[in-house]
Amino acid sequence: MAGPYPDGSPEALEVRAFTPQIGPPGEDPVTGSLNASLAQWLLATGRITAPYVASQGAALGRRGRVHISRDDDGQVWVGGGTVTCISGAVELG
Numbered sequence: 001m002a003g004p005y006p007d008g009s010p011e012a013l014e015v016r017a018f019t020p021q022i023g024p025p026g027e028d029p030v031t032g033s034l035n036a037s038l039a040q041w042l043l044a045t046g047r048i049t050a051p052y053v054a055s056q057g058a059a060l061g062r063r064g065r066v067h068i069s070r071d072d073d074g075q076v077w078v079g080g081g082t083v084t085c086i087s088g089a090v091e092l093g
Contacts, residue, residue, distance in 0.1 A: 002038060005055070012052035015066070016059065029057030030064030036078045039068045043076065050076070 001016045015035060017028040028034070035054050042048040050070040057063045067079040 010053060011055040011065065012048060013054050014058060015054050015056040025060065027060060029060050029062035030066065031056065032066060032078045035066040035068065036076055039076045043070060
């Protein structure tokens, strides 16, 4: 789900990602892969132009900013700051 901010706002839109797999509250605060998919559709249909910034997580009190750009070949790029919450290693054996 996405909705636009008013003209002149630092963010172009607010994105929300709901899923039953994330137990309460059932919403992912910031999702790069969702923003990448959404950007491809929004750009292809002319609903938005790149570059732009999407806000996500505001309703959860965990607002993040996702920076969307597109290169000369039409490839969509997603960027923004990150925080490592979990780290580890996988042993194959």
